[in-house]
Amino acid sequence: MSIVDLAVQNLVSPMVLFFALGVTAALVRSDLSVPEAAAKFLALYLMLAIGFKGGTEVSKSGLDAAMGLTILAGIALSFAIPMIGYTLLRLTTRLGAVDAAAVSAHYGSISIVTFVAATEIVRGLGLTFEGYLIAVAAVMETPAIVAALLLARRAAPREAGSQGESMGALLREVGTNGSIVILVGAFFIGWATGERGMDMIAPFIVDPFRGILCLFLLDMGLVAGRGLRQGGRELSPALIAFGIYFPLVSAALAAAFAAMLGLSVGGAALFITLAASASYIAVPAAMRLALPEANPAIYLTLSLGVTFPFNLALGIPLYAAVAARIAG
């Protein structure tokens, strides 16, 4: 399948269309909404399901050196990407140091829903992927936060962390974030219980998975559309551009790593997607604690309203095409 075919087919997938429906509904000010409790529950479900599946895969394939190396590569990327992002933001936009650091943290970290959407596309292409990539996703959540904090503290010691929370205390607050705990926990449970465990709960975490993902994407569309309607004017053209070109920068970096790591085509597509995706669940909450002076309207709107739809609609097919070139 050519990249254009892939992109077109992706655009008419229920997932992308439900996201678009959500955005549209929010823009026409419909009162369509997913209750907060349901949204949290859906997010919990997705984390649990993806973590468990990853663990089951690893229980089948066993541990190997590739897993360790890929995890190290993920940590390195998560730490390096914010540095590059911060520099670009300071050069090309008017964001202050704290805002620039906060935004770049989102890009160093990952979006598990973008990852999940990519797994669906990869599976749709008949490809498989290394189960341990879920572990890679989990470890990529936090290094970016540390990097952003270091950047902010060096550039604006007064503002950022003026109250002197130690880095350790902050990391404890951030590292016990519920979405990370459930992802990692479910991964280990999947690993420990293996296929027997999977057989037991597959009708819950596998069969309805894509449908629930559609519903969650509808909700993300509603939130993104509302964000664009209300927070849109916070985004300068330079920032919006960043939200689109920077994932490509991260993707290029990750593609180089993927080639070196010798990942499968599916695995490379997912690894690139992780690097190119920007967090909008775990990191925004972490930033409210770590850098409360940063403006949340900027980073949330950019990550969820610009980068997420870009990745969902165009980025992932592109990363899959790149992966097909470099791997396999």
Added chain:
Amino acid sequence: MSIVDLAVQNLVSPMVLFFALGVTAALVRSDLSVPEAAAKFLALYLMLAIGFKGGTEVSKSGLDAAMGLTILAGIALSFAIPMIGYTLLRLTTRLGAVDAAAVSAHYGSISIVTFVAATEIVRGLGLTFEGYLIAVAAVMETPAIVAALLLARRAAPREAGSQGESMGALLREVGTNGSIVILVGAFFIGWATGERGMDMIAPFIVDPFRGILCLFLLDMGLVAGRGLRQGGRELSPALIAFGIYFPLVSAALAAAFAAMLGLSVGGAALFITLAASASYIAVPAAMRLALPEANPAIYLTLSLGVTFPFNLALGIPLYAAVAARIAG
């Protein structure tokens, strides 16, 4: 199967029994309850599933003139039924103009859950139906509101709309109602993605559908029972009678249309059900905006506490029997 058999079998279906359980629990003042967030989520699920399925059907059968004609017939019915209902209410009950208009709007519009229950019964009879009937259901939601507003404004210009919201502004408020947006949106997504889309999300929107419907009906029973307990004395015998005979009037009208439109037996049963059903999700919310002077206890209790159980238990089997006579 004779109509009596059909009615009996319907009465011992899980759907009807869970509704009855809900009513009973509310009447004995049990604290059994479905959390508000869960109820909203279940409603969202039902709309999404039914819309998507309808769209998939249309993608299979393609567009034809019958669809256009049936949609037009639906609009006409939705607009005409409130006129008749209003006249009957004014003649037979003591309701004022505004209350009568508000009640009649509910009967011109449709109840998607009644529709869904009817599709289950139709499928249980081994019948199929035209997928575009979901589109018909969607277009029948709003004309009744317009009709009711015109009635109220003519009869009681002081009260109804004294603040001079233009009809256009009101329709925008009402037309972007979340339940309509998700129904129509999912319909178009089902249409666009066709069977490929359906295969992806069927384990979510098809397999557990009936079970979730049971749970939603339990909740509707709880709400209806609570309404009867608290709002029951607002209902005069004449009003209760209206809640039972008027669906039959609408059904007769719709049966005539169905015969002319040449719908299949299953399709005719559903079309008649649409006409005979009374809204209790979209229209009550719309009435709070359009005719806030109307007493909500009257229309909610009548629609959900009288007409809905009547249709669920007896109406639908009857409409199916009528459809078998006039169509096929």
Added chain:
Amino acid sequence: MSIVDLAVQNLVSPMVLFFALGVTAALVRSDLSVPEAAAKFLALYLMLAIGFKGGTEVSKSGLDAAMGLTILAGIALSFAIPMIGYTLLRLTTRLGAVDAAAVSAHYGSISIVTFVAATEIVRGLGLTFEGYLIAVAAVMETPAIVAALLLARRAAPREAGSQGESMGALLREVGTNGSIVILVGAFFIGWATGERGMDMIAPFIVDPFRGILCLFLLDMGLVAGRGLRQGGRELSPALIAFGIYFPLVSAALAAAFAAMLGLSVGGAALFITLAASASYIAVPAAMRLALPEANPAIYLTLSLGVTFPFNLALGIPLYAAVAARIAG
């Protein structure tokens, strides 16, 4: 399979591990949480599913004397266990009369989730069980509350019920508890609709059941862990010991009954589990009404934080092993 094998296999089941994950997350003060509405919804789902399945089983097997006798045995146990528990608590701990009565009510009543976990283990062993045991579970909920109230009123007439609510009024408040109503109601619906009804809703109440149970156990782990962290110091060593040895006392009593009743091996395992389990949904709510002077931190923490995990991890395999000896 030896009892040790059984215990080990049970310990690495997804159910036990998700519970452990919840406890761990709460102990490390993670913000992982299941929204209240979702928790209530999951509980509702579990009650509905287990009730319905039990009813379907009874519709297949029909009524017989064994069912009536087992129900009577259940009532007797539910009434007798609090008497023994109260005596032991007064002798071995420093609890006052009201607190001791409230705690013992929890042990006379049953935990439906423990029951459900046991059914999974019984099924995992390839055993079946008498469907009417769900009816037994339902009738065992309340006698314990009556027993506890009698104990408290005799020992501390001033405190307990000083406001003179009649026992009848209290039982009405308690007996219409939502969790009992849905369990019993779904049981009768399952009975009335039989296999036809089950076929309709099996994809909702059977297929995803175990996965949803895992999620609910995660939540119970979170609540238990939070309770242990916050209410742990309310529990003296003697009380903690009671939370572990007393289920064994109840189990022994129930095993004797089970042998006399001639239950199947699976049925005996479940009957013993019922007796050994302690309520933490219905009874805590009832105690707030019946004995508001009792300290909720004590009974909730003991029942959910000590006895429930004990039963889940070790108790059930043990009861299954005992059942294999005495029955079959």
Added chain:
Amino acid sequence: MEMHSKKRIEILLEAPAQKRLTDLLDRLDVNGYTVLPVIGGKGHHGVWSREGLPSAAGTMVSVSVIASEERLDEVLRPVFELVRRHIGIVTVSDVMVIRGDRF
């Protein structure tokens, strides 16, 4: 606009007893009441949170009643009598309303 001075009684009460309280308010013939959700708190009975709880036990609600100064004592006495047995606190504050005859 002309405004009338009233009292707002706020009753924070454990949720299982909510029906008892509202039944009492009905008997006391107050003009109305409003129930607000509460998600957590801390007091002499320790910390609590509604998160994850599958039943009403362990959760609280807040019920507020607007009443005229004259009726205050008459309402407060039996309400306090009920709350005293349960976990809960009662506060009273001043409030102005527009349609004074309705409260």
Added chain:
Amino acid sequence: MEMHSKKRIEILLEAPAQKRLTDLLDRLDVNGYTVLPVIGGKGHHGVWSREGLPSAAGTMVSVSVIASEERLDEVLRPVFELVRRHIGIVTVSDVMVIRGDRF
């Protein structure tokens, strides 16, 4: 700490009209508002509860606005005009804030 005296306007309103109210508050150019959930209540229109309702109809929300005494009447008049047509009540109470210039 130095504190400034303000007014808190609390508007309990049926939920379907919430957007109308907040749009009005936007037009009145208030500095902000906060929306709180309400789970049930009782008044002249009878008892209601949000439980199990799949739509906004039949539910209420509470919107509170902190404003300076000078702006009170200016805000209250149109708000009351809107609330009068709907199910709802308006109360006003005294409140102290720390950063007085923000309200």
Added chain:
Amino acid sequence: MEMHSKKRIEILLEAPAQKRLTDLLDRLDVNGYTVLPVIGGKGHHGVWSREGLPSAAGTMVSVSVIASEERLDEVLRPVFELVRRHIGIVTVSDVMVIRGDRF
């Protein structure tokens, strides 16, 4: 009934910082606090709503503390210090309680 005059401090704060606030209140040794949900609002930081949000970021909670007048300043100062860094507002109002010794 005999009533005692107290202060009610209400802290509207972004939800991710809730634990920081309650930990602070614990250190300040207040007698208790109550957390209420908030579903949306508008202020200098723009409009927000809790609907559909899968995490605590972007949502707020309201924490209220009843304290004696004497302790007011002692509690208010550090609380305001914390709130100042976050999105949030603090208000104080008068309230009467029945069991005065408990607050």
